[in-house]
Amino acid sequence: MKFKESLFSRRQFLNGLLGGWLGAFLASILYPVLRAIFPPEKEPDQVILVSSDYAGIPANTVKMFAWGSKPGLLKKTEKDELVAFVGVCTHLDCNVIYLPDQKKFFCACHDGWYDENGTNISGPPPRPLRRLSVTVEGDNIIIKKEGAT
Amino acid sequence: MKPIGSLKRIMAGLAAWMEERLGIEAARDFLRHKTVPQNRHTIWSYTGSLLLLFFSIQVVTGIILAFYYRPTLEEANKSIARIMTEVPLGWVIRSVHFWSATFMIAIVFVHLLSIWIIKSYRKPRELTWMSGVFLLVFTLAFGFTGYLLPWDDLSLAATKVGTDIPRSIPVVGAWMTKFLRGGEDVSGDTLTRFFSFHVSILPLLVLALIAFHVYLIQKLGMSLPVGADEKEEAKRAIPFWPNFVFREMIVWLILFGVLVTIAVFWPPSLGKSADLMAPAPEGIKPEWYFLFLFQTLKIFPAKILFISGDTVAVSLILLGGILFFFLPLLDNRPAGRKGKVITWIAFAFILYAVAMSVWSLLG
Numbered sequence A: 001m002k003f004k005e006s007l008f009s010r011r012q013f014l015n016g017l018l019g020g021w022l023g024a025f026l027a028s029i030l031y032p033v034l035r036a037i038f039p040p041e042k043e044p045d046q047v048i049l050v051s052s053d054y055a056g057i058p059a060n061t062v063k064m065f066a067w068g069s070k071p072g073l074l075k076k077t078e079k080d081e082l083v084a085f086v087g088v089c090t091h092l093d094c095n096v097i098y099l100p101d102q103k104k105f106f107c108a109c110h111d112g113w114y115d116e117n118g119t120n121i122s123g124p125p126p127r128p129l130r131r132l133s134v135t136v137e138g139d140n141i142i143i144k145k146e147g148a149t
Numbered sequence B: 001m002k003p004i005g006s007l008k009r010i011m012a013g014l015a016a017w018m019e020e021r022l023g024i025e026a027a028r029d030f031l032r033h034k035t036v037p038q039n040r041h042t043i044w045s046y047t048g049s050l051l052l053l054f055f056s057i058q059v060v061t062g063i064i065l066a067f068y069y070r071p072t073l074e075e076a077n078k079s080i081a082r083i084m085t086e087v088p089l090g091w092v093i094r095s096v097h098f099w100s101a102t103f104m105i106a107i108v109f110v111h112l113l114s115i116w117i118i119k120s121y122r123k124p125r126e127l128t129w130m131s132g133v134f135l136l137v138f139t140l141a142f143g144f145t146g147y148l149l150p151w152d153d154l155s156l157a158a159t160k161v162g163t164d165i166p167r168s169i170p171v172v173g174a175w176m177t178k179f180l181r182g183g184e185d186v187s188g189d190t191l192t193r194f195f196s197f198h199v200s201i202l203p204l205l206v207l208a209l210i211a212f213h214v215y216l217i218q219k220l221g222m223s224l225p226v227g228a229d230e231k232e233e234a235k236r237a238i239p240f241w242p243n244f245v246f247r248e249m250i251v252w253l254i255l256f257g258v259l260v261t262i263a264v265f266w267p268p269s270l271g272k273s274a275d276l277m278a279p280a281p282e283g284i285k286p287e288w289y290f291l292f293l294f295q296t297l298k299i300f301p302a303k304i305l306f307i308s309g310d311t312v313a314v315s316l317i318l319l320g321g322i323l324f325f326f327l328p329l330l331d332n333r334p335a336g337r338k339g340k341v342i343t344w345i346a347f348a349f350i351l352y353a354v355a356m357s358v359w360s361l362l363g
Ligand code: FES
Pocket: A089, A090, A091, A092, A093, A094, A107, A108, A109, A110, A111, A112, A123, A124, A125
């Protein structure tokens, strides 16, 4: 098929070609720079704890472990089960504390409260505390992201 | 109302608003009329703009490296290992930083030597030359301080030797060594000090000097070859924008391509973390740009009459540096005169530096 008139002039075509090439070139320079600005994700895939250090804690108490650079909270429930949370408030990232006598997690930053299952009950927190999955294998307690196997 | 038309009107309004306050038009008008001479020496004027390119690359990659680098004894080496292995494309950034530094130093030498040989330093460009010599010294200082930062065996040994050399300068030497090291010995304080030199003191100094240097070049214009006819030259000159800038861009693109290619295929290595107590590794050599000085120091005997050989060698090197700095005052003939002796000295120096470097590499 042949057009009677061209859709764009030769100058437009060349400008587009050159400009497009220049854009692609700049993008290829920018790409590694932007990639390198952010460090790789620090969240661990799993954390392995030694049972003897952690399993013996009394019911209704919490013991801390390091979940990457955040505090992980390992909790023994009243039914003697082990559950784990990321101990970081879902409001604005403050670290929370467990208060055994009130059976609640408390965030001091803006007076946020979670019940013993980590569900947000009062104050600004919008979501429950993040849960981690806990499995006991031999002498180890293995903590993983929820849903990961 | 067509949307494109109104967008254009808004942009025009915005441009006018800006113009009223910034007065860019004067600068643009100036650029439109600026010309660059075209002659057999023009090729050397590309080296200057290339230095700006490589300096900018150093700034960008250096900032990113500084995001991750930690200047402490325990972590310096580890943090670079992390850049090389964990940070996304971190190894490319470090490799480009390393190679761009190498290119930059090489081009600084070419830049100065070419100006020496074509004698562009003559009146009224003496200060341009002198600020250029300072820029050379600072560029070498960048290389020297940057070399320590990975904190591996080689860089520690090189820094020990390098910071010990000023000690043989009479009177102020011992103090200078202490200042460079942050104490009597190379230690963790040397590392933080070099980091501070490398990322804050030197960049500030160099930026200020570049501004001064470029201002002078702009104010005085490009020099013409010895014995050139001014009218003829003016006729042949080409506009700075866009003719000259586009030509420059071609050179930039080519060298940038070469740089990135080399950087991707030959990333710099990283030795294991340096141990202050360990014996020095064998066969240590400085980076290539210090080889000729290194070899010069080596060939001097331990004692000359009653003075130490090092003191004589270092004093001679310093004297050479001072003469080099004052070159425009020593050769203060008018720009139109030839200067065979000066040219020969330049070539003799190149020959000497190359020969010494090769000797050092072989020996
Ligand atoms: S951060 Fe926890 S309540 Fe605001």
